[in-house]
Amino acid sequence: MTTSPRVTVFGSLHYDIAVMGPARPRKGETVAGTSWHPKSGGKGGNQAVSSARTGIATSMIGAVADDDFGRFLIANLDRKNVDHTFVRRDASQSTGMSVAIFDAEGDYGAVIVSGSNLTLGDGDVAAAQVLLNRTTLLVLQNEIPDAANVAAARAVKQAGGRVLINAAPARPLSTDLQQLVDIIVVNAIEAEMLAGVPVAETLDGALKAAKALADVFPEVVVTAGGAGVAFANRQGDEILIEAVKVDVKSTHGAGDEFIGVLSAEISSGTAMNAALRKANREAAMLVSTAETDRV
Numbered sequence: 001m002t003t004s005p006r007v008t009v010f011g012s013l014h015y016d017i018a019v020m021g022p023a024r025p026r027k028g029e030t031v032a033g034t035s036w037h038p039k040s041g042g043k044g045g046n047q048a049v050s051s052a053r054t055g056i057a058t059s060m061i062g063a064v065a066d067d068d069f070g071r072f073l074i075a076n077l078d079r080k081n082v083d084h085t086f087v088r089r090d091a092s093q094s095t096g097m098s099v100a101i102f103d104a105e106g107d108y109g110a111v112i113v114s115g116s117n118l119t120l121g122d123g124d125v126a127a128a129q130v131l132l133n134r135t136t137l138l139v140l141q142n143e144i145p146d147a148a149n150v151a152a153a154r155a156v157k158q159a160g161g162r163v164l165i166n167a168a169p170a171r172p173l174s175t176d177l178q179q180l181v182d183i184i185v186v187n188a189i190e191a192e193m194l195a196g197v198p199v200a201e202t203l204d205g206a207l208k209a210a211k212a213l214a215d216v217f218p219e220v221v222v223t224a225g226g227a228g229v230a231f232a233n234r235q236g237d238e239i240l241i242e243a244v245k246v247d248v249k250s251t252h253g254a255g256d257e258f259i260g261v262l263s264a265e266i267s268s269g270t271a272m273n274a275a276l277r278k279a280n281r282e283a284a285m286l287v288s289t290a291e292t293d294r295v
Contacts, residue, residue: 002056002185003268004136005057005136005154005267005268006056006057006058006059006063006134006135006136006137006267007048007051007055007056007057007058007059007135007136007137007139007140007263007267007275008058008060008094008128008131008132008135008137008138008139008156009044009045009047009048009051009058009059009062009138009263009281010044010057010061010120010124010125010138010139010140010144010145010148010149010152011042011043011044011045011060011061011062011064011117011139011140011141011244012042012043012045012062012096012114012117012141013041013042013044013045013060013063013073013095013096013116013117013144013145014038014040014041014042014045014073014095014096014097014098014117015038015040015041015069015070015072015073015096015097015098015210016038016039016040016041016042016097016098016099016100016113017036017037017038017098017099017100018036018037018038018039018100018102019033019035019099019100019101019102020033020035020036020099020102020261021033021034021035021081021102021104021177022034022082022103022104023103023104024061024101024102024103024107024108024109026237028157033101038072038078038105039059040072040073040077041098042062042073042096042098042137042143042254043141043143043166043168043255043256044060044062044116044141044143044144044254045060045073045077046257046260047074047139047141047166047256047259047260048060048080048082048139048252049076049077049080049260049264050256050257050259050260050261050264050282051131051139051260051261051263051264052080052082052197052261052285053080053241053261053262054083054260054261054264054265055264056264056267056268057083058082058083058264059082059083059084059086059131059135060077060082060083060084060086060087061086061087061120061124061125061128061131062084062086062087062088062120062133062253063087063090063116063117063119063120063124063136064087064088064089064090064095064116065089065090065091065093065094065095065115065116066089066091066096067095068115068230069090069094069095070095070175073095073130074087074145076157081241085131086127086131086157087123088117088124090116090125093115093116093118093119094113094115094116095115095116096112096113096114096115096117096143097112097113097115098101098110098111098113098115099111102245106287109290111169111198112143114144116143116265117143117144118145118148119143120144120148121147121148121151122147122151123180124148125148125151125152125155126154126181129155132152132155132156132159132161133159134159135156135159135160135161136146136162136267137160137161137163137164137263137266137267138152138153138161138163138164138192139164139166139260139263140153140163140164140165140166140256141165141166141168142165142166142167142168142169142171142173143168143169145241146173146174146177147170148173148207149165149174149177150174150177150180153165153177153180153181153212153290154180155200157180159248161265162182162183163180163181163182163183164181164182164183164184164185164259164262164266165177165181165183165184165185165193166185166186166255166256166259167184167185167186167190168186168187168190168255169190170186170189170190170193170194171193172193172194172202173194178216178217179194180219181217182217182218182219183217183218183219183220183223183266184210184213184217184220184221185221185223185259185262186209186213186220186221186222186223187222187223187224187225187255188200188201188205188206188209188223188225190283191206191209191210191213193221194211194213194216195209195212195213195253197209197212197242198262201224201226201227202227202272203224203227203228203230203240203242205224206222206223206224206227206229206230207222207230207232207238207240209222209230210222210230210231210232210238211229211232211238212242213232213295214232214233214234214249215217217235218233219221219231219232219234219272220232220233221235221276223255223258223264223266224243225243225295226243227242227243228241228242228280229241229243229258229279229280230271231276237272239266239273239284241276241277241280243280244281244284244286245284245286246284246287247288248287249287249288249289252281253286254286254287257279257282257283258279258280258282258283259279261278261282262275262276262278262279263281264283265278265279
């Protein structure tokens with residue numbers, strides 16, 4: 001395996017429609033929005049772009065349809081210097097998409113339609129084997145099938161690379177996948193599901209969850225929203241980092257920015273404490289930027 005740092009993201013690509021309004025609608029309610037705009041999304045795509053922005057070599061493995069949405073997403077990866085050689089065009093499905101509705105405080109709710117993302121599997125792993133053989137860190141999420149994640153993780157581990165999973169959205173992980181993960185990153189909700197214990201969105205609560213999950217995963221990162229981030233590993237090391245205080249404009253994409261930067265730093269050999277602090281700062285900078293001002 002090459003020693004040159006390379007992050008490979010195996011995951012979702014979504015064409016996002018962002019709708020701005022004074023509030024998110026309640027059940028049965030219609031709210032008059034103020035504007036909308038398209039943007040590139042999917043946890044996989046977002047994390048790949050964030051990783052590439054640091055300057056590290058970053059590749060994306062995914063699937064889109066041969067449609068306008070898919071072409072939009074490919075063009076974005078191109079502009080952001082993400083290698084998309086192994087993003088497959090699938091004529092049998094529509095490109096994954098989502099609609100996110102933002103309120104005046106910058107919080108949002110979203111609905112995703114996975115489309116072509118659910119077709120990812122063994123064939124994509126086999127096609128990208130040459131890439132996976134030289135991957136320093138593989139980044140996974142829960143927006144594609146668990147079996148696809150297992151296949152990609154197994155290929156990278158066999159080649160000597162490491163595996164990081166952002167276990168979001170929250171769902172149980174198969175035993176096969178758990179055994180292949182080196183680093184897991186979750187928020188309080190996801191940590192609560194995986195640890196089976198209530199998790200308060202505080203630094204103490206995040207650390208408690210991280211220590212519990214370290215019985216299963218070698219290294220654990222638990223993000224606690226505006227409180228900060230906690231880390232624990234099987235060796236008993238602990239890290240607590242308070243959130244950077246900023247004027248929040250939009251929380252959309254904060255987790256993906258954190259993951260992308262963290263992955264790039266880990267792949268480059270940065271110590272975990274420093275990697276977490278940089279990822280924490282970059283995520284804070286993102287949430288302090290209005291949705292409409294992001295490039």
